[in-house]
Amino acid sequence: MMRRVLFLWLAAVMGAIVFIIPPAEGLGNVVKIAFFHIPLAWVSVLGFLLSAYWGIQYLRTGEMYYDLKSSTAAKLGLFFCIFATLSGMVFAKLTWGAYWNWDPRQITIFILLLIYGSYITLRSAIPNIITRARTSAVYGLFAFFTVPFLMFIIPRFYFSLHPEPIINRLGRLDMDSIMAYGLLLTLVTSTALFRQILCYLLKKEYRKYPANMADRIGKDGMKL
Amino acid sequence: MPVNILSLANAVWILFKKDLLCEFRTGYAIGTLLMFALLILSSISMTFSGISLSAELTANLLWMIIFFCSMAGLGRAFLEEQETGTLFTLSIYFRPQAIVLGKMLYNIALLIGLTCLIVPLFMIFLHVDFQLWRELFAVLLLGDIGIGAVSTLMAAMLGGAQGKHSLFTVLTLPIILPQFLSAIHATMTILSGNVPTIQEIAYMLGYDSIMILAGYMLYSFICCE
Numbered sequence: 001m002m003r004r005v006l007f008l009w010l011a012a013v014m015g016a017i018v019f020i021i022p023p024a025e026g027l028g029n030v031v032k033i034a035f036f037h038i039p040l041a042w043v044s045v046l047g048f049l050l051s052a053y054w055g056i057q058y059l060r061t062g063e064m065y066y067d068l069k070s071s072t073a074a075k076l077g078l079f080f081c082i083f084a085t086l087s088g089m090v091f092a093k094l095t096w097g098a099y100w101n102w103d104p105r106q107i108t109i110f111i112l113l114l115i116y117g118s119y120i121t122l123r124s125a126i127p128n129i130i131t132r133a134r135t136s137a138v139y140g141l142f143a144f145f146t147v148p149f150l151m152f153i154i155p156r157f158y159f160s161l162h163p164e165p166i167i168n169r170l171g172r173l174d175m176d177s178i179m180a181y182g183l184l185l186t187l188v189t190s191t192a193l194f195r196q197i198l199c200y201l202l203k204k205e206y207r208k209y210p211a212n213m214a215d216r217i218g219k220d221g222m223k224l
Numbered sequence: 225m226p227v228n229i230l231s232l233a234n235a236v237w238i239l240f241k242k243d244l245l246c247e248f249r250t251g252y253a254i255g256t257l258l259m260f261a262l263l264i265l266s267s268i269s270m271t272f273s274g275i276s277l278s279a280e281l282t283a284n285l286l287w288m289i290i291f292f293c294s295m296a297g298l299g300r301a302f303l304e305e306q307e308t309g310t311l312f313t314l315s316i317y318f319r320p321q322a323i324v325l326g327k328m329l330y331n332i333a334l335l336i337g338l339t340c341l342i343v344p345l346f347m348i349f350l351h352v353d354f355q356l357w358r359e360l361f362a363v364l365l366l367g368d369i370g371i372g373a374v375s376t377l378m379a380a381m382l383g384g385a386q387g388k389h390s391l392f393t394v395l396t397l398p399i400i401l402p403q404f405l406s407a408i409h410a411t412m413t414i415l416s417g418n419v420p421t422i423q424e425i426a427y428m429l430g431y432d433s434i435m436i437l438a439g440y441m442l443y444s445f446i447c448c449e
Contacts (some may be wrong), residue, residue: 019330019434030348059442059445107405111398111402112425114397114398114401115398115399117398118394118395118398121391121394121395122391122395134445134446135381135382135446136443137443137445138381138446139381139395141438141442142377142399142435142438142442143398143399145434145438146398146399148428149402149431150402153427154402154406157423157424157427158409182323215376
């Protein structure tokens with residue numbers, strides 16, 4: 001039921017973006033890529049934040065379920081980050097003439113992709129379940145500590161071709177109200193989509209583990 | 225059974241001295257770092273012989289050399305301790321925070337020593353002239369602290385992993401890239417004859433503080449169960 005509602009909602013929002021929201025001054029219809037790019041970037045940072053939060057919960061309590069949640073959120077965040085990068089590249093080609101030119105924003109999103117790619121590599125390199133959970137929780141936290149530097153400080157510090165952030169230096173919203181509402185709608189939609197995919201993945205993964213995972217892990221942390 | 229409870233500063237200093245002493249006895253890390261630095265510098269100098277380098281290229285080369293040397297030499301911070309079993313003994317006698325800060329201090333000192341050797345060689349081989357020495361020292365120090373701190377923490381984390389050394393580089397580089405990029409940018413500014421802005425220095429200082437604080441808080445989760 002929820003899935004059908006979400007599907008219809010998604011279709012309605014995409015229709016609204018294409019048909020209802022007017023083209024912008026100067027950039028025209030190309031600016032509508034922003035309605036995909038911004039929510040994808042927002043959701044990926046949300047995914048990384050959740051991964052760090054559940055990592056802290058794992059370190060605090062030792063419950064394996066938090067490790068599962070943390071890794072799933074990080075992987076999903078990376079997945080959305082890849083799409084945010086791709087949509088950004090398409091926008092870059094259409095407005096600035098090149099897919100990639102190592103603009104500060106492009107550098108920082110590339111670093112973010114590297115960081116979470118390394119997270120996945122780290123997880124696959126440790127066979128012991130408990131050590132893996134602990135190490136990836138700690139690495140996920142380190143990774144998240146670099147996110148403010150990458151996403152919020154560096155791009156505002158150096159000159160970039162990337163459009164000014166929505167809440168710009170003067171603290172004002174510099175958009176038409178219909179576009180601002182449209183963007184808010186897409187942000188809510190993408191968050192709902194993220195939540196739906198996350199719950200689906202968690203259910204799918206958790207089925208591999210019994211109700212009490214501690215029963216299946218030996219004292220040395222290897223699967224029984 | 226430790227009779228006196230040492231203060232954090234004393235514990236860190238003792239661990240730092242212990243690591244330096246062990247290093248002077250075996251000379252592994254220092255030797256690796258030095259030889260690596262010399263090799264890279266001489267190869268670059270031979271390749272670029274006679275060609276004058278722009279400020280951007282020079283700054284990039286300097287930090288690339290420091291980075292590759294640290295990846296080659298700093299990954300073993302905890303490996304020997306784990307192999308010989310002395311890490312367990314250390315965790316009996318010292319708090320986890322003291323261990324990680326002591327190791328960080330040791331790695332940072334190694335890196336600073338290496339930088340002090342690289343910079344003159346850099347000036348000789350590549351005909352570079354630094355004018356703003358105070359600013360250069362500040363940038364080098366902040367960059368080295370960042371690289372040293374993060375390298376120590378990643379080395380600590382990789383106890384149980386397969387393929388440790390390549391994984392060490394894969395994990396460390398993305399985390400230090402923000403610091404790395406601003407160090408390169410600040411060095412480029414210095415080479416162009418300008419003083420780096422206070423925001424850049426504050427950024428590097430902020431990054432170092434956060435990484436050291438993160439290591440201080442999280443090391444007990446890495447080492448102890």
